[in-house]
Amino acid sequence: MISRGLDEDGYIAREGSLERVPPEFGPVVDAARERIAAAFDPARLHSAYLYGSIPRGTAVPGVSDLDLLLALRHEPTPEDRAGADAVGAALDAAFPQVDGVGVLLFDVDTLLSELERHDLGWFVACLCTPLLGEDLGALLPRYRPTSLLARETNGDLALALPRWRERLATDAESRLTMLSRAVSRRLVRTGFTLVMPRWNGWTSDLTASAEAFAVHYPGRAEQMRLAAAVARTPTTDRATLAVLIDDLAPWLAAEYTAVHGQKAPRP
Template sequence: MPKPRLPKGLDPEGHLVREGSLGRIPAPFRPVVAAARDRLPDVFGARLHSAYLYGSIPRGTARVGRSDLDLLVALWEEPGDADRAAARALGEALDEEFPEIDGAGTLLYSRTRLLSELETHDLGWFVACLCTPLLGEDLAEHLPRYRPDSLLARETNGDLALLLPRWRERIATADDTDEARRPLVRFMSRHLVRTGFTLVMPRWGGWTSDLTEMAEIFGAYYPTRAEQMNTAAVAGYEPTGDPALLRSYVDDLGPWLAGEYARVHGIKAPRPD
């Protein structure tokens, strides 16, 4: 078995460190980030508690014209349909105005949910470790320090079995074109690679968000599935509209990974929604 690369992403006490920062934003993306920061208070008004960046832009790895702008917004109250419509409109406007990005999306949650006990090792961890503060009070100040342990693995990605039926439905109802399938390939590839990585994360003992590294680390522990995971990592960065790849995800790699995940870490605690 090949030796996995040395763990990273930890502080001297073994806690996961926040991976992004405003200082890492590449110069071409600074105008769109500034625009988002300026417009969010107008979009949500007094309902806005705080806003964050996540993904490749605050990590400093974004590619001009290829990467999207990822935002997370915490509201004082539970988001409603009007909030979601406003977030979509903001993303569409930013995407049209700034050719440097390829799409913009906003996750919406209430402050209460993000700080809830149920979400401590899922959305809470996501905010504390994978999100970069952009506006307002940083909710990480109210969250614990995290280690790359089995509890974190279970609560972040221990629900793949529940997702697979929805994936099959999305594949079946998508238009029979490469253009329609490409976003599905991108999304499902990334999700599977991240799930494969968090399956082995406690054994490896660190964190990375690089899909290539994730697949490589996973493959060191599951060599018979390494080629599939490497293929998914490539498709996560350079997606095609290959229907055979999507079928392999929901008929082979996905079900195997869901079963192995449940065996090793258990199943994610049920959510109300």
């Protein structure tokens, strides 16, 4: 039995599976498997994974995007990136069910490294659903909703703020939808993981994440609910984005550091 995203032993349960993929997205997943296998031979590709709303079973046709992670046997090259981009573009063009395709590329050594044990490693083990190849999750530990996990997943929010502010000031209106989606999702995830050890569980649901945060920070509850709303329905309104980027985000970054500390620096 799973309660608040935890298994009966109190570890975070893997949140997705191929069995949960909605029927409308079955052909998309099948095509992704085929196109990845055709573009990356076994000498390059160790394994491939789905993550996000499609394997969680909450995807909405025409609204949700397709999220993929490819684990390579070597550090990704420009050719690997070009191949992944081509796969993503082909899937996006072929299937109106998805609104965009994103493909992450990492090498196996990085995903299994000690530095990434509580970030990318946790991501693969708990948030990714195996699609092709041998599951790296079998080589990773089980995870509890601890302060260490909170620190290593989202303890670097402050690093994103200068880039967000620059983009808010300079991006054309046509690009603000993309910015609002990225900012709002990041803020909701960070707000949730701030309180995750006290909530004692895991969820990727935006509304549930915002409400878990609101219990502990009622003074910032409406701003976090706004972030969750923008994550679901992106906006081009600069005033709304300014509330998130110039007010909620710096407060959240400072509070996160005070509670959990800063994420270990990456090279």
